[in-house]
Amino acid sequence: MLNQLFPNVDWQDMWQATYDTLYMTAISTVATFVLGLLIGIILFLTSPHQIWANKIANFITSSVVNIFRSIPFIVLIILLIPFTKFLLGTIRGVDAALPALIIGAAPFYARMVLIALREIDKGVIEAARSMGAKTSTIIWKVLIPESMPALLSGITVTAVTLVGYTAMAGIIGAGGLGNLAFIDGFQRSREDVTLMATIIILIIVFIIQFIGDFITARTDKR
């Protein structure tokens, strides 16, 4: 039945492309979470009235974030070609897409982290300080756990964005469903391949959103 509806789809290729998309999304989401969290925490702690309040450090971090957030992703990929080549020795394949994906998404997520951290009641941080907590304790035991639902819903949104980014990266040769839809579907006029790739991407997005919402709800004890 499926073969009649999608006569041109090579299922082996489709599965490989799906696997590549999932691989790129998973690795870049995890890396974005770590890097974005780090930058977001620096943004938060260096902002006025916070523990590391520092105008210059805050301005620099904030500027870097804004610059990378403003560059359209497709342009960013091109700009990063020399960097990727230096790092991995090639600009083709799924791994070559990772630097651009992470550098494109981390600043975006860092902003979300900042918003999440700002939502934390100032009194709770003051309470931790009044108990004699070190800054590292405040980060690990107050900031991160207290903002966890917002951090998780933020990474869910970012992961969905990353699925879209992998498709764009695919067009310039990274592989994955976007690559398949473009090369095999669009350029060879096989609409069924494009459609199937789109359906799988939709399913991936739905699953990410579902898992994200479920975990967010579980961690929210407010």
Next chain:
Amino acid sequence: MIELKNISKIYKTKNGEITAVKDVNLSIHQGEIFGIIGYSGAGKSTMIRLLNGLEKPTTGTVNVNGQEISSISGNKLRQARQKISMIFQHFNLLWSRTVADNIAFPLEIAGVPKSEREQRVKELIDLVGLSGRDLAYPSQLSGGQKQRVGIARALANNPEVLLCDEATSALDPETTDSILELLLDINKRLGLTIVLITHEMHVIRKICHRVAVMEAGQVVESGEVLQVFQNPQAAITKNFVMQVSGAKESKESIEQILVNYPTGKIVKVTFVGNNTEQPIMSQLIKQFNVDVNIVHGNISQTTSGPYGTLIVQIDGEQENVQQALNLLTSLDIQTEVIEHA
């Protein structure tokens, strides 16, 4: 125990300097409950934060239990803070942690091993009367229960001083009373020095031994609670005392009485200690043949004895009324004749 010397705190803002605390000198003794009362903006929040180094004074020194809090920093200050704990108006619990884990938090900071932590948490939960709620999250608790968790958390590292930042201001009157009783109980049982700030004279009356009244960053009056109640000096203090004696509401009825009974004298009588328990009014009536009309009456309990005010109209022969007033004065009862407005 706690010594504040020539403390001033000035904040620099875009619109110039703001003096939050000005030339304050205070000493608080070991084991007492010391209250600082003032309206919002009087500088009391800044004052209490000077005691654990959350704020640093612009000038002057803060000494708590032999440590100069105003000059230490880093690890030394963090160590000191473990012995100067604090509870808050909005409780400031971690919503992501259970009751037990919230109480364990300061123990984790102090590096107490896990088994010991669990033991200590159990004791504290029992102490504050929350047995069985160990695994509840703060969102499942009432305001009073949340403050109990706050108190248990503050007691975890066996502090020497407990700072209370408007600890009952977000609670209803009944819950306020139960929390105040808990604080009084802890003070007696553990010999803990408690410093609290509030805008409610009721709180001062109920548990404090001594009080300082703050206005515009300065301490305008301080002393034993009963003494301040009996003989308030500053206008603001009189206002606060009126809060508990209920004399504010009676002002209107005095006006009315003055209109209705233009004869005799309206007298405000303040009783302190044992005097409150004697039948003085009936003695007046019998001895001097005067009429006593009660306009307003109130008795409050303080930690060092009862305190009461009575506003009465004494009517009769002018000579008799004068003799009655003399008797009151001779009994060492504070009397104040309220004249026609």
